[in-house]
Amino acid sequence: MTIRVALVGLGVAAKSIWLPQLASHPAFTLTTVVDPDPAARSALDSSRLTVVPGIGAVTPSEVDLAVVAAPNHLHCELACALLVKGIPVFVEKPVCLSTAEADRLRQAERDGETVLLGGSAARYRADIRALYGLSGGLGRIRHIELGWVRAGGVPGGWFTRRELSGGGVLIDLGWHLLDTASPLLGGSAIAQAAGTLSADFLGDERRRVTWRADLGGGTLGDVEDTARGFLVTEDGVSVSLRAGWASHEPVDTTTIRVEGSGGTATLSCTFGFSTDRAGGPVLTHLRDGKSVPVTVAAEPIGAEYRRQLDLIRRQLTDPACRGLAIEDAAWTVDAIERCYASAAVYV
Structure with a gap:
């Protein structure tokens, strides 16, 4: 059935x-x-x-x-x-x-x-799952670096209207990045947060989304196109964040680096559906001055959504799943709120 x-x-x-x-x-x-x-x-x-x-x-x-x-x-x-x-x-x-x-x-x-x-969805990418597996052998996690920066890709429509979107790139791309980092942090609450926002590319038509016509139009908007943040959890783990709908970079790149007491894992790839991609994912393990590549299974763009759907049948009938999603979301939105509140000081 x-x-x-x-x-x-x-x-x-x-x-x-x-x-x-x-x-x-x-x-x-x-x-x-x-x-x-x-x-x-x-x-x-x-x-x-x-x-x-x-x-x-x-x-x-x-x-x-x-x-x-x-x-x-x-x-x-x-x-x-x-x-x-x-x-x-x-x-x-x-x-x-x-x-x-x-x-x-x-x-x-x-x-x-x-x-x-x-x-x-990002948690269910093959490269992110490989990163999670590698991170389990890095000892105590000390720092996580998160970045998703597009060469161009400012959306239009309600995405750039704060009253409809809740914010700009921080709540759009930043949500994916923070949600990906959350399992690595074990639910440790945010103790400190600082953030900055800018909108240097928002009005540049050359920086609009090109891979979907229905995302590229609209007015200038009142949100940020670039966000930077720094978080410290109650366990003393630091998290740096950079999200950009547009930049001076040649291609769209997502980078996640996990630094631990026993080594560092770095993933370079491209999240999302943009056609201006950095290429296939590259995962490396750095320890004692030696960097070793880690094989990541190839998969089509968007496979993570199919994989998430695969799990829903079990989640719908498992009482243990109740409350888990909202606790994850509460952690992520708390981090975003704190960054917005910090950035508001400089506006």
Whole structure:
């Protein structure tokens, strides 16, 4: 028996990720689509779907899972309303925009006696899983360096409107980076944080997204295109962060470096769907002055989303999964909030 899914939102994430992924996965059947925009609904082939403007028509008797892929500012509101009905919910990143929203989601999950799952796609990349495996042999972790910098790729639309997105590149690309680092930190809370923001590329049309036409337009916006942060956990681990929608770099590069008492692991790759990529992933292990390459399995772009879907069937029925996603999200959004609060001093 397949899992009946309601997809809430027909925006960029739904069209580029969830519609094709759900259509091709044998464990899931897309039965319902929700979007308030009549044009978006009419553009969908709805011959085998229930297509509705709001989640009021979504009930636990008709769906087994709701995937929320609406604009950021609606994630908490929609997920809470579905959870309290007793419907399991998967929320695209960012799961929430504040610690207050994290608290609301935590309570809704309890009230509905169901499970909230969160978008953590980067954790399921083959290269990140290899990095996790290598990091287990690095001794005590001392520092993590996180970077995802695009040559160009400033999105348009609601992504650059703070009231709809919750922020700029820090909450967009930064969420992926911090969510990837969280398992390495063992849940240790943030003790200190500092951050800076800038928007030197936001108005440059040459720096707009080129790999998707529906992401490239829109007004200038009021968010940052570049964010830098430095965190220290209560366990004394430092974390540096750099996220950029655009830069002076020639290609888009993601770098994650884990420094431990017994060695350093460094991964260079490119997250996301950009066509301006650095090439395949390169993972190295540095110890005692010797750098050794580590083999990483090749996989197609976007394979991490399929791998995350593979796990959902078990997560929906495992009581131990309740509360895990919101605790992860709460840690990530706390780090982001602290960086924004620190950066506000310099604005």
